Amino acid sequence: MATEAKAHELIVSVSPHVRGKETVERIMWTVNLSLLPAFIMSVYYFGPLAAYVTGLCILSAVLSEHIYQVSLKKKTTIGDGSAFLTGLLLGLNLPPSVPFYIPVVGSIVAIIITKLLFGGLGYNVFNPALIGRAFLLISFPKLMTIWSEPTAQFVALDAKTTATPLGILKEGGLDQLMQVFGDKGDLYMSLLMGSRAGSLGETSVIALLIGAALLFYRGYITWHVPFSFLATVGVMAWALGGESGFFTGDPIIHLLSGGLILGAFFMATDYVTCPSIRKGQIIFGIGCGAITMLIRLKGGFPEGVMFAILLMNCFAPLIDRSVKSKMFGAIKEQKK
Amino acid sequence: MGKTATFERGIHPEYHKELAAGKPIVKAKLPQRIVVPVSQHIGAPAKPEVGIGDEVKRGQVIGSTTGFVCSPVHSSISGKVIAIADFPTAVGKMVQSIVIEGDGKNESVDFKENPDYMNMGADDIKAVIKDAGIVGMGGAAFPTNVKLSPPKEKTIDTVIINGAECEPYLTADHRLMVEHPREVVEGLKIIMKALGVNEGHIGIEENKPDAIEAMKSAVAGESNIEVWSLEMKYPQGAEKMLIKAIKEREVPTKGLPMDVGVVVQNVGTALAVYEAVRFGKPLIERVVTVTGAGIKEPANMMVRIGTLMSDIVEQCGGLVEGAVKVISGGPMMGFAQWTLDVPVVKGTSGILVLAEDEYVSSEEYSTCIRCGSCIDVCPMGLNPSMLSILSEKGFFEEAKEYNLFDCFECGSCAYVCPAKRPMVQFIRLAKSQVKP
Numbered sequence: 001m002a003t004e005a006k007a008h009e010l011i012v013s014v015s016p017h018v019r020g021k022e023t024v025e026r027i028m029w030t031v032n033l034s035l036l037p038a039f040i041m042s043v044y045y046f047g048p049l050a051a052y053v054t055g056l057c058i059l060s061a062v063l064s065e066h067i068y069q070v071s072l073k074k075k076t077t078i079g080d081g082s083a084f085l086t087g088l089l090l091g092l093n094l095p096p097s098v099p100f101y102i103p104v105v106g107s108i109v110a111i112i113i114t115k116l117l118f119g120g121l122g123y124n125v126f127n128p129a130l131i132g133r134a135f136l137l138i139s140f141p142k143l144m145t146i147w148s149e150p151t152a153q154f155v156a157l158d159a160k161t162t163a164t165p166l167g168i169l170k171e172g173g174l175d176q177l178m179q180v181f182g183d184k185g186d187l188y189m190s191l192l193m194g195s196r197a198g199s200l201g202e203t204s205v206i207a208l209l210i211g212a213a214l215l216f217y218r219g220y221i222t223w224h225v226p227f228s229f230l231a232t233v234g235v236m237a238w239a240l241g242g243e244s245g246f247f248t249g250d251p252i253i254h255l256l257s258g259g260l261i262l263g264a265f266f267m268a269t270d271y272v273t274c275p276s277i278r279k280g281q282i283i284f285g286i287g288c289g290a291i292t293m294l295i296r297l298k299g300g301f302p303e304g305v306m307f308a309i310l311l312m313n314c315f316a317p318l319i320d321r322s323v324k325s326k327m328f329g330a331i332k333e334q335k336k
Numbered sequence: 337m338g339k340t341a342t343f344e345r346g347i348h349p350e351y352h353k354e355l356a357a358g359k360p361i362v363k364a365k366l367p368q369r370i371v372v373p374v375s376q377h378i379g380a381p382a383k384p385e386v387g388i389g390d391e392v393k394r395g396q397v398i399g400s401t402t403g404f405v406c407s408p409v410h411s412s413i414s415g416k417v418i419a420i421a422d423f424p425t426a427v428g429k430m431v432q433s434i435v436i437e438g439d440g441k442n443e444s445v446d447f448k449e450n451p452d453y454m455n456m457g458a459d460d461i462k463a464v465i466k467d468a469g470i471v472g473m474g475g476a477a478f479p480t481n482v483k484l485s486p487p488k489e490k491t492i493d494t495v496i497i498n499g500a501e502c503e504p505y506l507t508a509d510h511r512l513m514v515e516h517p518r519e520v521v522e523g524l525k526i527i528m529k530a531l532g533v534n535e536g537h538i539g540i541e542e543n544k545p546d547a548i549e550a551m552k553s554a555v556a557g558e559s560n561i562e563v564w565s566l567e568m569k570y571p572q573g574a575e576k577m578l579i580k581a582i583k584e585r586e587v588p589t590k591g592l593p594m595d596v597g598v599v600v601q602n603v604g605t606a607l608a609v610y611e612a613v614r615f616g617k618p619l620i621e622r623v624v625t626v627t628g629a630g631i632k633e634p635a636n637m638m639v640r641i642g643t644l645m646s647d648i649v650e651q652c653g654g655l656v657e658g659a660v661k662v663i664s665g666g667p668m669m670g671f672a673q674w675t676l677d678v679p680v681v682k683g684t685s686g687i688l689v690l691a692e693d694e695y696v697s698s699e700e701y702s703t704c705i706r707c708g709s710c711i712d713v714c715p716m717g718l719n720p721s722m723l724s725i726l727s728e729k730g731f732f733e734e735a736k737e738y739n740l741f742d743c744f745e746c747g748s749c750a751y752v753c754p755a756k757r758p759m760v761q762f763i764r765l766a767k768s769q770v771k772p
Contacts, residue, residue, distance in 0.1 A: 011661045011695065012674045014761040018349060018504065018667040020694040022754040024705055055454075080702070122703035150486030194540075247750075276708035298531055320722075327717040327739055328576065329589040 024121075027220055028081030034211035035088055035266065041194050041204035045150040046096040050200050053103055054091030060107035061087030068116050082121050086110050089129035089267065092201025093259065093306075094136075096148040102140060106132035126313045127273045129304050147197035164197045166302040168256045174250070176245055184250075191256035202259040212265040221269045224281035225288075227262040230255060232289025240297055254296065263305035264288070272296075273313045280319040287312045339628035340542060341581040345602035345711050347748045349504050349570055349668070351543065356507040356634040362516055370642030371423050371657040372398060373431040376681040377426050377471040378403035378478045384434055388610075389415045394444040398434050401466070407479045408469045411436055412448060412620035412640035414443040426645075426664035426678045427671050432680070436642070447616035453526065461530040465554040468612035469619045469682070473604035474498060474509075474573070475665055479631055480605055484530045488593045492531050493597045496523050496582055497606050499540040499547065500566055500573030503666025506686045508623040509603040511624045511636045513540065513547035516732050517554035517608055523606030524561065526613050536561040537582050543568045553651060570668060575600045577715055589742050590772075604685075624680055626652045630659030630689030640679045644689055646676035660695045663688040665686060668747045701756040710749035710759065716742050718748035724759050727766035735766040743767075 042050040065083040090106050110132030118124045129293025137144045147167070149160045155236070165187075168177045180192045181187035181196075190196050201208075215221045234251040242248025254260070259267075268274060268288050275284050288308045295304025375381035378591070382399030392398055392411040399409040411434075419435040450456070456464075466481035473527075486492055497520065502507040514521060518661040524536050538555070540548050542565045555561045564582055566572050576587045578600060585596040593600050604622060611617040620641050632653025639648060645662070649655060655662075663670040665685055680687075710720035719738055726735040743763050750759040 009660075010672070010674055012672040013661075013698045014758055014764075015670060015672075015745075016668045016750050016760065017661060017663055017670065017672065017690060017696075018694070018699075018751065019756060020347075020349070020754075022709070022752065023756070024754045027705075027754055048527055065654070103399045106340065120703060122705045129640060217617070236471075271705050271707040276706045277719070278708070278712075296745050320719075323718065325717050326712060327589060328580075328715065329591065329742070330717070 011269065014106070024082075025080050027168065030218055030220060031215065031266070032081055032085050032088060034214040035092065035201065035308055037207035037210045038092060038201040038204060039088070039255075041207040042092065042147055042200040044095075045194055045203060046200060047150055048239070050235070053094055053096065053098060054088065054200060056100060056103040057091035057094070057107050058084055058087035060104045061090065061111050064108050064111040065116065068112055069254060077121065080121065083111055086115065086128045086132075090132045092262065093129060093133045093199045095144060095146055096200055097146060098143055102136055102143060105139075105266070106136045109135045116246060122272055124272055125317075126310055127267055127270050130310050133306055134310060149197060150195045150203065162197045162219050163301065164258070166189065166296065169257075170302040177253075188252060188256065191253070199259060199262075202262040204262050205256050208261045208265060215265070215269075220279070221265065222278065225269045225274055225285045226264040228282045228285030229268055229288045229292075230260070232286045233260060233293055236293035236297075240293065254293070258296070258303040258306040263309055267305075268309050268312070273316055275316045275319045277323055277325050279321055279325065280316075280323040283319050283323065284312050287315065338472070340565050340567055341539075342569055342572065343580040343715060344579040345717070345748075346569040346571060346577070346715050347712050347751050349751060351504045351568070352542065352627075353505065353507055353510070355505065355629075356625050357544075357751040358637055359507075359634060359636050361511050361623055361636045361724055363637055364640065364643060364648060366440065366442055367413060367425050367640060367643040367647050368437065369644070370411070370413055370436050370438070370640060371433045371644060371679040372411065372436065372642040373423065373425050373433045373679065373681060374399040374409055375431050376477055376641075377407040377476060377681060379403065379407065379482075380408050381432065384420055386417045386420075386431070386434065388417050388420060390580070391415070392436060394419060394442060395447060395620060396445050397618075398436075399575050405473050405479055405482050409434075410469055410618040410641075412642050413438045414441050415439045417586070419708075420738060421434065424675060424678050426673060426681065426684060435595050449615050450613065453613045454529070456529070456613065458530045458532060461526055464613050464616075465530070465609055468617070470605060470608045470612060471619070471682050472602055473608060473622060473682060473685070474602035475669065475683050477681070480601065480609065483599055483601070484527065486531075486599070490594045491597055492533055492594060492599055494535045494537065494583060494599060495524060495531060495533050496578055496600045496601070497536070497538040498573055498575070498578055498600050498602055499538055499544075499551070499603045500571040500578060501544070501603075502541060502570045502686070503670075504570070505627045505688050506625045506666045507574050507627070508625045508685050510544050510547050510635055510662065512603050512607055512623055513544070514550050517550040519610045520551070520603055520606045521554045521558065521561065522614070523608070523610035524601075525558075527599070527601055527606065533599075534560050537564055538562070539566050539572075539578050539582050541566050541568045541572055566758045570748065571715055573698065574715065574744060574746060576744075576747070589739065616658055619682055622680070622682065622684070624648065625686040627686060629694050630656055630661070631687075631690035632656055641682060642679045644677050644679055645673070648680065649676055649689070650670075655689055656691060658692040659689050660692050661690040663690065663716055669745065696756075698756065698758050701758060703707055703755065704757060705755055707754060709752040709754065713748045715746060715748060716744070718743055720759050720763070722764065724749075724757055724762040727762040732766045732769040736770055740766055740770070741772045
């Protein structure tokens with residue numbers, strides 16, 4: 001038969017024989033791209049040093065993954081963009097002026113200990129970048145809390161230092177915060193644009209929201225985690241954050257400050273470490289918001305987003321197990 | 337009439353129906369030789385009724401039933417039996433098959449016509465359907481008379497004709513509805529009569545407006561039959577999804593459509609039922625869509641059961657340079673072939689030839705990143721991500737707790753998986769390792 005010669009070249013594989021176009025690489029590199037506005041704003045406010053710190057984080061993260069995998073004779077996975085993302089996120093979570101070993105140590109902890117030792121992408125329990133940062137904060141508490149002023153565009157290591165808005169709020173209350181920023185309008189504006197002290201990539205809310213919009217547009221994140229996270233923070237700030245009794249707090253200050261926007265849209269939404277089932281993601285988001293506010297209002301640190309996400313990371317598998325999505329045909333009564 | 341209904345979740349693959357949708361059904365050439373497997377259906381294989389050297393005619397029974405869940409097989413040409421042995425089939429198994437060398441005369445046995453078929457009793461109808469060897473022609477090939485004989489305690493109130501044809505590329509049912517709408521409706525009426533049911537539906541995906549139009553005019557005047565325009569979404573044509581869309585009833589887990597009072601039959605089956613009951617014609621031919629970028633001239637063909645795929649491919653101009661994969665059925669649930677010398681059987685809805693640029697390798701995949709895409713699309717509301725991870729690590733019993741056996745392997749999870757994991761294969765592996 002004419003077709004016989006062809007027959008032995010046929011590929012036999014399992015169904016389905018067609019696949020969608022989405023790939024892990026495309027997702028990861030898009031998330032990296034979505035953080036570009038925040039990265040640009042960090043350079044704008046904190047000068048070339050910001051690019052140096054973030055770049056060093058990315059370089060160390062990618063290199064540690066590559067060296068680890070090559071030395072264990074495994075296939076290197078640095079092309080999938082996830083190590084790059086961990087480095088980028090760690091960089092954006094660091095204060096502007098840290099010595100070179102801080103990014104290096106943080107990245108190694110994030111990549112080797114948090115991600116690869118647990119089995120690599122998909123098997124890590126905790127968000128690698130956040131464990132890297134938590135490790136640094138606990139090991140180098142002084143270095144990790146030196147906050148440069150956001151005006152230090154071309155100044156480097158000798159930049160003037162100040163306190164973050166949440167730090168001021170914790171130490172001196174709302175009055176002192178007002179003294180520093182003028183009126184509430186100016187304060188909101190500074191928080192929105194990012195002209196305030198803080199971690200490199202967390203300050204410019206507007207830049208972060210532009211990136212988040214891209215992720216929503218591509219369907220890579222859904223509203224479940226970020227909105228339940230933000231809503232819980234907002235409600236708790238309003239209900240419990242006031243200085244003159246319940247329901248007098250200013251939710252907007254809390255929503256725009258600290259690492260909340262960066263955390264809620266880019267870190268808590270990490271596929272691997274948050275629940276996979278949408279209903280579970282809402283519980284996860286509420287948990288993140290509640291712990292964040294507990295720490296901000298009652299805890300020893302001015303900011304609680306990092307610890308909140310890490311704590312909720314522990315619960316993610318448990319949440320997934322308990323909220324199993326509604327199965328087709330699992331209903332008892334039939335509509336007839 | 338004219339509602340757009342659907343189920344929850346599901347996917348929107350590229351459909352590529354345009355390759356063959358406009359091609360009228362043409363008769364395939366009389367094959368020189370046919371290979372008729374005695375088991376083309378779910379259930380016990382038929383028993384060969386002929387010996388080597390016997391002369392047979394078109395429509396003659398060559399394999400008889402051996403039990404209730406079984407279906408006879410017929411010769412689709414006239415000629416001489418030259419072999420009875422195991423031959424490869426499209427699902428990959430070797431099956432005992434009767435090989436008939438044609439005499440080129442195409443002589444038929446006499447078919448018993450019955451113009452008064454609407455006055456037949458239910459049992460007579462079922463007997464004719466059984467003797468005609470009719471099985472579900474959507475792919476599963478479950479004997480139709482068994483489906484029409486539910487246990488006494490199950491009350492059936494609805495019959496749905498499945499014209500969704502949600503598998504990408506395939507257009508066989510589409511063409512049948514456009515070209516033979518009246519016959520399909522008559523088939524539906526016969527099925528309703530056999531079940532004593534007074535409510536009929538025909539569900540068609542909205543991407544086939546000409547079929548919807550044709551079926552609507554064919555049911556004009558039939559007050560108890562409704563034509564539905566269904567959302568274009570895979571797997572809309574899965575029985576459970578179809579029933580959900582049209583009747584808003586959910587077949588309970590581990591249950592069957594009859595548990596919610598519904599019987600679903602494919603468009604092709606309805607036509608076969610009509611031809612058997614009205615003209616006495618057994619199931620000896622079916623419409624097969626030959627399509628894909630890897631075939632020179634896509635077509636919808638009326639093919640005699642037992643014709644080798646290689647014959648059909650040749651009549652469609654052969655494979656193009658760079659054709660890499662031949663699939664029996666659709667791209668989502670069909671079977672890849674290692675040889676074209678396998679016969680078209682009662683459940684063969686299509687021969688799909690993928691060219692290089694349509695082919696996606698499933699060899700390389702990475703770990704699950706738990707993006708949850710599969711959970712968002714699983715029509716059964718399962719957690720395919722967990723099922724694949726558990727199966728990959730050998731935790732088959734644990735997979736059962738995640739409702740492993742509710743998966744009907746539609747492949748939606750694998751389609752959307754960014755890590756390109758062979759989800760369906762993991763699930764099949766787990767299913768093979770534990771008892772339901």
